[in-house]
Every structure is written in C-alpha cells, then in structure tokens.
Amino acid sequence: MRAAPATLAALLIAAGGWPAPLPAAEHIVVGSKAFTEGYVLGEIAAQAIEAATQEPATRKLGMGSTGIVFAALKSGAIDVYSDYTGTLAEAILKRPDLKSADDIRRALAGLGLVMSAPLGFDDSYALAVKESFAAQHELHSISDLKRVESALRAAFSYEFMDRKDGFQGMAASYQLHLAPQNIRRMEHSLTFQAIDDGAVDVIDLYSTDAKIEKSKLRVLKDDHGYFPVYQAVWVARREFTEQQPRAWAALTQLQGAISERAMIDMNAQADIGHVSFAKIAAQFLGAEAPRSQSLKSSILLRTREHLWLVGIALLFSVAVGIPLGLVAVRFHAAGQGILIASALIQTVPSLALLCFLIPLFGVGMRPALAALCMYSLLPVVLNTFTGIRGVDPKHLENARAFGMTRRQVLLRVVLPLASPTILAGIKTATIVSIGTATLAALVGAGGYGAPIVSGLSLNDVPTILTGAIPAALMALIAYGVFELLGWALIPAGLRKQA
Amino acid sequence: MLTLQNITKTFAGMPALTDVNLTVPKGATHALIGSSGSGKTTLLRITLGLIPFDKGYVKINDQALSSFSPVQWADQIGYVPQEGGLFPHINAFQNVSLMAKLRGWDRLKIDARVDELRKLVGLDVPLLGRFPFELSGGQQQRVAIMRAAMMDPEVLLLDEPMAALDPLIRRTLQQELKSIFQRLGKTVLLVTHDLGEAVYLAEQITLLHEGKIIQSGAYRELLRQPADPFVSAFINAQRSLPDASEVA
Numbered sequence A: 001m002r003a004a005p006a007t008l009a010a011l012l013i014a015a016g017g018w019p020a021p022l023p024a025a026e027h028i029v030v031g032s033k034a035f036t037e038g039y040v041l042g043e044i045a046a047q048a049i050e051a052a053t054q055e056p057a058t059r060k061l062g063m064g065s066t067g068i069v070f071a072a073l074k075s076g077a078i079d080v081y082s083d084y085t086g087t088l089a090e091a092i093l094k095r096p097d098l099k100s101a102d103d104i105r106r107a108l109a110g111l112g113l114v115m116s117a118p119l120g121f122d123d124s125y126a127l128a129v130k131e132s133f134a135a136q137h138e139l140h141s142i143s144d145l146k147r148v149e150s151a152l153r154a155a156f157s158y159e160f161m162d163r164k165d166g167f168q169g170m171a172a173s174y175q176l177h178l179a180p181q182n183i184r185r186m187e188h189s190l191t192f193q194a195i196d197d198g199a200v201d202v203i204d205l206y207s208t209d210a211k212i213e214k215s216k217l218r219v220l221k222d223d224h225g226y227f228p229v230y231q232a233v234w235v236a237r238r239e240f241t242e243q244q245p246r247a248w249a250a251l252t253q254l255q256g257a258i259s260e261r262a263m264i265d266m267n268a269q270a271d272i273g274h275v276s277f278a279k280i281a282a283q284f285l286g287a288e289a290p291r292s293q294s295l296k297s298s299i300l301l302r303t304r305e306h307l308w309l310v311g312i313a314l315l316f317s318v319a320v321g322i323p324l325g326l327v328a329v330r331f332h333a334a335g336q337g338i339l340i341a342s343a344l345i346q347t348v349p350s351l352a353l354l355c356f357l358i359p360l361f362g363v364g365m366r367p368a369l370a371a372l373c374m375y376s377l378l379p380v381v382l383n384t385f386t387g388i389r390g391v392d393p394k395h396l397e398n399a400r401a402f403g404m405t406r407r408q409v410l411l412r413v414v415l416p417l418a419s420p421t422i423l424a425g426i427k428t429a430t431i432v433s434i435g436t437a438t439l440a441a442l443v444g445a446g447g448y449g450a451p452i453v454s455g456l457s458l459n460d461v462p463t464i465l466t467g468a469i470p471a472a473l474m475a476l477i478a479y480g481v482f483e484l485l486g487w488a489l490i491p492a493g494l495r496k497q498a
Numbered sequence B: 001m002l003t004l005q006n007i008t009k010t011f012a013g014m015p016a017l018t019d020v021n022l023t024v025p026k027g028a029t030h031a032l033i034g035s036s037g038s039g040k041t042t043l044l045r046i047t048l049g050l051i052p053f054d055k056g057y058v059k060i061n062d063q064a065l066s067s068f069s070p071v072q073w074a075d076q077i078g079y080v081p082q083e084g085g086l087f088p089h090i091n092a093f094q095n096v097s098l099m100a101k102l103r104g105w106d107r108l109k110i111d112a113r114v115d116e117l118r119k120l121v122g123l124d125v126p127l128l129g130r131f132p133f134e135l136s137g138g139q140q141q142r143v144a145i146m147r148a149a150m151m152d153p154e155v156l157l158l159d160e161p162m163a164a165l166d167p168l169i170r171r172t173l174q175q176e177l178k179s180i181f182q183r184l185g186k187t188v189l190l191v192t193h194d195l196g197e198a199v200y201l202a203e204q205i206t207l208l209h210e211g212k213i214i215q216s217g218a219y220r221e222l223l224r225q226p227a228d229p230f231v232s233a234f235i236n237a238q239r240s241l242p243d244a245s246e247v248a
Helices: A003-016 A036-053 A066-075 A085-092 A101-109 A131-137 A142-148 A158-162 A167-174 A188-196 A238-243 A245-252 A260-271 A277-285 A295-330 A332-347 A350-361 A365-389 A393-401 A406-443 A449-458 A461-489 A492-497 B040-047 B070-076 B092-102 B107-121 B125-129 B137-149 B167-184 B195-201 B219-224 B229-238
Strands: A029-033 A058-063 A080-084 A113-115 A125-130 A154-157 A183-186 A202-206 A217-220 A232-237 B002-011 B014-024 B029-033 B055-060 B077-080 B155-159 B187-192 B204-209 B212-217
Touching: A029 A036, A029 A066, A036 A058, A036 A080, A036 A232, A036 A245, A036 A260, A036 A277, A058 A066, A058 A406, A058 A449, A066 A080, A066 A085, A066 A232, A066 A350, A066 A406, A080 A085, A085 A101, A085 A232, A101 A113, A113 A238, A125 A131, A125 A188, A131 A142, A131 A217, A142 A167, A142 A217, A154 A158, A154 A188, A158 A183, A183 A188, A188 A202, A202 A217, A232 A238, A232 A245, A238 A245, A260 A277, A295 A332, A295 A365, A295 A406, A295 A449, A295 A461, A332 A365, A350 A365, A350 A406, A365 A406, A393 A406, A393 B077, A406 A449, A406 A461, A406 A492, A406 B092, A449 A461, B002 B040, B014 B029, B014 B040, B014 B187, B014 B204, B014 B212, B029 B040, B029 B195, B040 B155, B040 B187, B070 B077, B077 B137, B092 B107, B092 B125, B092 B137, B107 B125, B107 B137, B107 B167, B125 B137, B137 B155, B137 B167, B167 B195, B187 B195, B195 B229, B204 B219, B204 B229, B212 B219, B212 B229, B219 B229
Parallel strands: A029 A058, A029 A080, A154 A183, A154 A202, B029 B187, B029 B204, B077 B155, B155 B187
Antiparallel strands: A080 A232, A113 A232, A125 A202, A125 A217, B002 B014, B002 B055, B204 B212
16 A cells, blocks of 8 residues: 555656646647538648748648637637638527628627638539439429429538528529428438439538539539628738738738639548648649658557647546545535536536637647546545445444544545545546547647547548547456556455455 | 443433443453444544543553553554455555664664574575565464554553454464464454454453443353343354255
8 A cells, every 4th residue: 555655656656747738828829620621721821821931831630610719719729720601600699681791890800800812613502413313304494493393302511401591592592392292301412322323413512512523513603692702811810910020921822722623632632532732722823742750650649639629638637536436425515515526527528528628728738638627526526425325334433443643534534545435436537537538629729639639620531530440449448457557556455355 | 451441421311331441361262252333443443542432540550541642552552454455555664663663773773583483483595575465364463463462561452353364274374373362472452343353362252232331251250141132142143054854
C-alpha cells in the first residue's frame, strides 16, 4: 500500500508533463463546418492566407455545427470561415426577412462581423433528373416538369418535404401536381441511389452537390426564381480584417472567383476521387500542394492530442471526483446533490454540452477538456461513493475502538477497502473519455476524432478508420494499464480474494 | 481492574441499560452473558468508549474514561471483535502491528513485541505473512488476540470469541485461550451469549437481562442460589443435549 501514493504521483506527473499541443495564439485561425464544401473552402482560405502572409495559418476545420462555428467566430477562437447568406439570415440572425446580401452584411456588422461579397456560386435547393430522361422529354427547367407530371416519380429528402421553402411552396409556385403515391420520402444520400437505379425520375439536391456529376444528372433551372439563394461568402471578425489586411485582401480576391462548376468539381474530387482537401485547394489556387503529412506523423500528432485530452480529464476526475465522492458519503444532502448533478451532466448530449461551453471557453482544447472532465466525473464520484458505502461498518467501528483517528480510518481502512471499486470507476471514466474525446474534433481540438469527422462527411471509410482504429487500440491499452495499476494499487489481501 | 459503575443508557427514551455495576479485579477473567437484546452489546460499546451514556462511570484502575483521550483509552483496552475482525486488506503481521506503527514505534520494538506475543499465543512464524482469508478461524482469533495485546493494555475485551468456530476447534481453542489469558496476566472481560464458553473461561459470570444485571457470581452460585427464576431458566435452556435415557 505504501507504493500506491508514489505510483499515483508518478502517473499524475507523467500525464501532466505531456506537452500541450495548443497552437500558438498569434496565427490566423480558419474554421469550417463538417461537410465537404466547408472543408474545401476552409482549406482554400487557409492556403490563400498563408500565401499572402507567408505565415502558417491554423486550421480548425470540421467543427460540429453552424452554432459551434459561429460561436467560435464571435468569441474570437477562429478568425474566418465560409457560410451561406441564407443560413446566416435564417439560422444565425434569425431574420428570414433579410433577403439581399447587403441587408445581411449590415446585420452582421452590428455583431462586429464582416461579410465578403459572394464567392461566385450559389448553393440552394434544386431539382435534378437523369440527363437521359431530360433529353428524352426535353426538360430544362422546373416548369418543363409540368408536361410529364402525371407519371413523374420523385424521391425527396425529409427536410425538402417539410421545409416551408421546400416542396409544398415549390409545387404551388409551379402549379405542379404529382400523384402522392409517386412521391417517396427518404434519406438524402439514398435518393441518388434511387435515381441511379431508375426507381425514380426526379430528386431534390443542393446545387453544388458532387454527385450531380457522378450520377449524370441535369439540374433543372428554377425559372420562377422560387428557391431562396444561398450565396457562399466569407464571414470574418472585424478585428481580423483590420489587423490582417493582407490576409483579408487575399480572401476578398476570391470574391466572384469560384464558379458553380468549379465548386461542383472540387466537391466531386473530394467525395468521389478521395483527393485531399489540401491538394484540391492548392490546385484551385494554382499553387503547389503543401506537403501532406505522412499517415504515421499525422497519427502520432492525433495520438498526442488525444492522450492530452484523456489525460487531463483523467487527472480531473481523480482529483475532483474522489473528494466529491467522499463529501457525498459524509454529508447526505450534499451527497445526493452531487450524485444527481453528475448524473445530469451525463444526460446532456455531447454536442449540446460543447455548444454551451463555447461561450465560456471558446473553441479548441479548452471546451473539449471541460466537457470531457464533466463527463468523466460521474463514474469516479459514483464508484467512490459506492465503494466507501460498501465497506463493512464493523471495520469502521473496530478501527475506532483501536483508537484510530478519523484520518487514519480513512487512509488505512476505508480507502484501501474501497480501492477496487474506486479504481474500477477511474477505469470506466478513462475508457469512456477515450471514446468521447473523438467528439473534441467538433470544436477544433483535434485528436482521433478529426479523421473520423472528416471521413464521415466524405463517406470515406479508410479515413474514418485512421481515427477509429487508434482510438480502439488506445482503449485496449488503457484497459491493460488499469489491470497493472490494480496490482500496484489494490491491497494484496483484497486482490487475492477476488 | 475494570469497573462499570451505575451505567445507565437510554435510546430515544427506551432504557437499554439500567444501573449496571460490574467489577473485574486485576488479572481476573469475567464473562458478561446475556441473550440477544439483553444490552450486552451496548455495554460493550460503552466500555470501548464508542458511544456516550447517560449516567455512571467506566473506570480502569479507578481512573474514569472521561479523563482519557480516545486514543489513550484505546491503548488501555485491547479489543478482540467477533470473529477476530481482522482487516482483510493487510496481512497478519500488519494487522497486529498497525496501531504500534501509527504510534511511531520503531521497527525493532515492533518486531520484538510481535515475536513475544506470537510465542505467547502459539502462532507459527510463516502465518504472520498470510492474509486473513488464508488463515483458519482459530488462527484468525489468535492473531486478533495478539493485535489486542500489542499495546500492552490493562484490560482485554473479547466479543463472542468462539461464536464463529466449529465445535471441535472451539474445544481446543477454549483450552488454549484459558492458558493464553493466564500467560498474558491481563484483566479480561468477555461478552458472550454462550454459557458453556463463559463457564469454561471465566471465574465470575454476570447475567444481563433486559438491560439489568440479574446476578453476578461464580457458576456454582448461579446454579445453586439463583437470584431470580430467570437465572435457572437461562441456565436450563443452555444445558447440554438430552442423555441416552431421555432419547426414545
């Protein structure tokens, strides 16, 4: 038992001494959302800035949602990212009445943000049919569908069917009458499969969708101008545009420079050709592709980031969870409060928790660490509580009868007897943290989650596996380490009994 | 000498002990006997200084419990819990030496004292390295007695020392316990519900019933001059099995 505190201390020092892979603060930080077009535009912005400033830019690409990336921008954790006028008006400003780019720009200026002019392509809902089908029926615009409406078979995504500016409004605007039995609602990615197989004639999609090319589709012209236009723009912090004029100029040079054709091509290269975002961006900018990291060095970097996240969460759960567990045993009312609070934290979905934490911690390592620390608390608190409550009260009374002080009873009797249960709690917290830490990528904290998130958006299984396999290995290794720790920390008399 | 004087204790208004008086002279072995609910466990916990009481005094050599710190008092009374009560996570040696170590005894002094006690209770050296679950009930009981005697207390207090042992081991250990007590030369109070154990180990017996002392004296006196019909009833209830003539 005497070895235990020393072992623990060594462990803490080892974990705490790990170098923090936090980026230097002075670099320009580019963010992006976690879908193909977001990654491509993010990489283009980063490389354009690097070329203009001759300084490396920090990439925080693939952040979880519009909410997260926008919160990151407002808090100054990122300097610039790409978004769409419609999304900015509806999802962020909550002002669907703002139609023109100028109106939206004025509203954003009130938040200290600068919006560029449109980059040159629109991303909006569109209807598409097979080229062959279009040729056969001479279809060029949505109005042309009227001619074939009686037999037209459609597959539409749930969102398109349910949105006010989706199917219902469009059908009314074009006086289009499809037979209800000919409309299938399905998951968006499956509609491509349906039209490829000839099961349907028309689907909804985004106008820059990469699969338009692959599936040989013709996008029908919205000749009534029904669908709201989502123009791609840069959104940046005003301070950034003022302090880094050259970087901002490099970005504004791209205004009007990215055609719909070019964007579709780039999305297709990523989605279908599995070309790296860096290479696609370099090609577009007419520059040489930056040397891509080898798989080994990128996994090493991810491992360091992941270990850092899990290590800090582990330290926190031990340093805070065990004392909280002790308090919970000692004071009944406070104890119930602590147990309920730490259980409640577990019920908050991780993406939501990250969203709540961004206003407090910004983006990157800090909100990810905060979330992981909160999630890892319950197993340790609960197991400390259960382990101590499970100590036979006769041993406590005997210890007092032998004249032990409260402190001696705790250190010599209670904690050793509860140690197997407490250690099991720490083990659970660690293994859960290794899994949960993959979500840290959604707030730009890196780790094994980064390839998982980008692989998911590209539907690229090998990329997903470069994050998922090391994460699983780390969990296995952690399991093994805790088996060994059990030998070091659990008193021999209890170990042999088990 | 251990003295319990006018001890009175109530739990939420219900009397648990009423005016209990008991003296165990130096070096004597005394048994406190009663069935469950008689108050003997409450009296044991009071004697150990674990719970407060309403009235009376607990004294060792005429010095009251209240004049000792809890730690000092613990050193005056060596306690052998039911079934030995060894801590399961440490080995026999560590169990015996735990309190001495916490009091800062040096290693040599600890080793010497443990060895002295080991010989006294007749425990083989290798057994000291074993964990409680690797020891038999009788061996655990001996280790527990070593632990109780480690700090050289004035009084030994044993709670149901034989209860958990099987009958054959009981018989052997009973004989050994008696000689161990003699060799230790301590004032011994054992608390039990078992008349056989009390009669065999102790010179004097005190019968406790519903929180009151019914009778105190040698077994012979309890048998021949019962102070109350309950004494005879208690003794008869615990007499040995029916003899051959009584079995059809």
